[in-house]
Amino acid sequence: MLGLQPGSSTVVPTSAPVGHRFEPYDSNGGSIAAVCGKDFCIIASDTRQSTGYSIQTRYKPKVFRLNDKATLATNGFAADAEAMVSRIRQRLEWYRHSHGRSMPLHAIARMISTILYGKRFFPYYVYNILGGLDEEGKGAVYSFDPVGSYEREFCRAAGAAQSLIQPFLDNQIMFKNQHSTPEHTVPKPGEMSLPDVLKIVMDSFTSATERHIEVGDGLEMFVVRTPPSAQGEAIGAASVDLKAMGGVEAVGGEDEQEEGAVMVIRRELKKD
Amino acid sequence: MNYLPGQTWSSQPAQHHHQFASASYNTDPSAHTSQPIVTGTSVIAIRFKDGVMMATDTLASYGSLARFMDIKRIEKVGENTILGASGDMSDWQYVQHTLDKLMLREQNENDGHILSPSQIYAYLARVMYNRRSKMDPIWNSFVLAGVDPKDGSPFLGYVDLLGTTYSASTIATGFGLHLAQPLLRKAVEGREDQIEEEEAKRILEECMKVLFYRDARSLNRFVIATVTKEGSKISEPYSVPTSWGFAEMLRGYGPQTQ
Numbered sequence: 001m002l003g004l005q006p007g008s009s010t011v012v013p014t015s016a017p018v019g020h021r022f023e024p025y026d027s028n029g030g031s032i033a034a035v036c037g038k039d040f041c042i043i044a045s046d047t048r049q050s051t052g053y054s055i056q057t058r059y060k061p062k063v064f065r066l067n068d069k070a071t072l073a074t075n076g077f078a079a080d081a082e083a084m085v086s087r088i089r090q091r092l093e094w095y096r097h098s099h100g101r102s103m104p105l106h107a108i109a110r111m112i113s114t115i116l117y118g119k120r121f122f123p124y125y126v127y128n129i130l131g132g133l134d135e136e137g138k139g140a141v142y143s144f145d146p147v148g149s150y151e152r153e154f155c156r157a158a159g160a161a162q163s164l165i166q167p168f169l170d171n172q173i174m175f176k177n178q179h180s181t182p183e184h185t186v187p188k189p190g191e192m193s194l195p196d197v198l199k200i201v202m203d204s205f206t207s208a209t210e211r212h213i214e215v216g217d218g219l220e221m222f223v224v225r226t227p228p229s230a231q232g233e234a235i236g237a238a239s240v241d242l243k244a245m246g247g248v249e250a251v252g253g254e255d256e257q258e259e260g261a262v263m264v265i266r267r268e269l270k271k272d
Numbered sequence: 273m274n275y276l277p278g279q280t281w282s283s284q285p286a287q288h289h290h291q292f293a294s295a296s297y298n299t300d301p302s303a304h305t306s307q308p309i310v311t312g313t314s315v316i317a318i319r320f321k322d323g324v325m326m327a328t329d330t331l332a333s334y335g336s337l338a339r340f341m342d343i344k345r346i347e348k349v350g351e352n353t354i355l356g357a358s359g360d361m362s363d364w365q366y367v368q369h370t371l372d373k374l375m376l377r378e379q380n381e382n383d384g385h386i387l388s389p390s391q392i393y394a395y396l397a398r399v400m401y402n403r404r405s406k407m408d409p410i411w412n413s414f415v416l417a418g419v420d421p422k423d424g425s426p427f428l429g430y431v432d433l434l435g436t437t438y439s440a441s442t443i444a445t446g447f448g449l450h451l452a453q454p455l456l457r458k459a460v461e462g463r464e465d466q467i468e469e470e471e472a473k474r475i476l477e478e479c480m481k482v483l484f485y486r487d488a489r490s491l492n493r494f495v496i497a498t499v500t501k502e503g504s505k506i507s508e509p510y511s512v513p514t515s516w517g518f519a520e521m522l523r524g525y526g527p528q529t530q
Contacts, residue, residue, distance in 0.1 A: 020306060020307055021306075022304070022306065022404075022407060022409055024404050024405070024407060024409075024434065025434075026434050026436060028436070049438050051436070054449055054450075054453075056430070056436075056438045056440070057438040057439060057440040058440065059439075059440075060438050060439075077434075077436075078436055078437070078438075079401050079404070079434055079435035079436045079437065082437065083401055083435070122405075
């Protein structure tokens with residue numbers, strides 16, 4: 001609306017028209033985390049998708065199997081995450097066609113970084129955690145920010161409950177603020193057994209569900225390891241019977257998959 | 273002719289100084305939907321034993337004016353899919369046109385393949401995400417429901433102007449998200465495979481009544497659409513009985529005229 005100032009011939013705007021700019025982003029809640037061990041990696045997420053105070057669905061996966069040695073967890077704006085994952089999968093397929101093998105983990109990490117930075121000025125609003133096995137068969141976690149900064153770590157949490165889960169992992173996985181005594185030496189990070197890490201991941205999410213309104217409904221834990229069949233005598237992570245814990249074969253991503261390479265364990269979380 | 277730097281107009285006839293300066297081009301900013309104008313309110317949908325069921329009223333509002341009282345907000349897309357829309361009604365009619373063209377193109381292939389509900393959903397979701405990425409959104413929230421003609425599996429999915437997608441056994445848009453969704457979840461979650469068609473219809477009618485009571489942009493005239501493996505059908509518009517007895521002593525609405 002325009003108003004005339006008394007005694008003045010010039011029109012002075014007294015209030016600007018109410019303009020509404022389209023906001024292309026949303027935040028869809030939920031949390032993700034990944035922890036690696038000597039010969040395995042666990043990549044986990046809750047399965048709730050929300051906007052504001054509304055739960056949209058109780059089951060929408062945020063973790064995606066890429067190939068036998070790489071699994072990606074996404075968090076932030078769900079539509080961006082999905083578009084990004086389909087681009088990554090297409091690039092992995094092209095790589096297979098031209099090189100006749102799956103892209104190694106460190107290369108996937110660098111590729112994700114460039115894909116993210118490629119949209120530096122209209123970013124994918126997605127926090128990514130890539131977990132799997134490196135070329136030596138060791139567990140690895142790579143974490144990214146939305147514009148492509150990344151580093152390799154032992155463990156990482158991201159998303160709505162990052163501030164609840166990360167300090168817990170720092171203490172329980174990295175042994176931060178723990179001190180050796182004559183009776184007990186603090187172990188080195190990254191050497192914990194698969195069942196122990198699974199327990200810590202489950203506790204992380206049940207605790208986050210208690211204290212964060214955007215976390216809950218369901219938990220999916222992807223376990224990436226050298227499958228039992230590939231070894232003569234099953235040792236380390238390969239000797240753990242995941243099927244007995246309710247583990248099932250993870251599907252999606254590259255077709256070629258070895259039985260037991262990527263398995264997913266599902267648990268219920270509180271739905272309130 | 274002397275042009276000022278950046279000058280795009282002249283009182284003289286156009287002089288073409290170089291080959292590629294075309295005679296005319298529009299320098300206006302292209303028009304994007306910046307807000308919905310004529311709008312439809314909630315879409316609600318649930319899964320049940322034999323498939324999926326969806327309801328919308330027939331109103332298209334112009335702000336607070338009940339402008340068009342007989343607008344179709346659920347349409348068939350092929351034989352096994354239905355699509356319900358809330359939000360801007362001109363964008364909705366554009367999407368109908370787009371999907372009609374898609375289905376026609378696919379039919380003309382005559383390759384024995386028809387698009388399944390999840391394939392139509394994937395297409396629609398990409399269209400919606402692509403437009404949001406151009407900062408030119410299609411201002412709707414859609415609910416797509418169907419039954420796969422091959423394996424008989426039910427499908428119920430949501431997609432909106434941001435390209436956000438999800439599936440669930442109960443879905444509601446707009447005001448229905450706040451008013452109907454809790455009722456739908458209580459009635460349906462965990463019993464998807466036990467609910468008969470009649471009960472599903474009753475659940476949706478109850479929710480449409482609640483929405484009519486409390487959503488000021490709604491109408492007690494709605495359609496219910498059903499998809500089963502036998503195909504899809506959309507009912508004629510109808511109403512449910514309402515009771516305003518509680519308002520007997522209140523002024524402002526109810527039986528008194530003043």
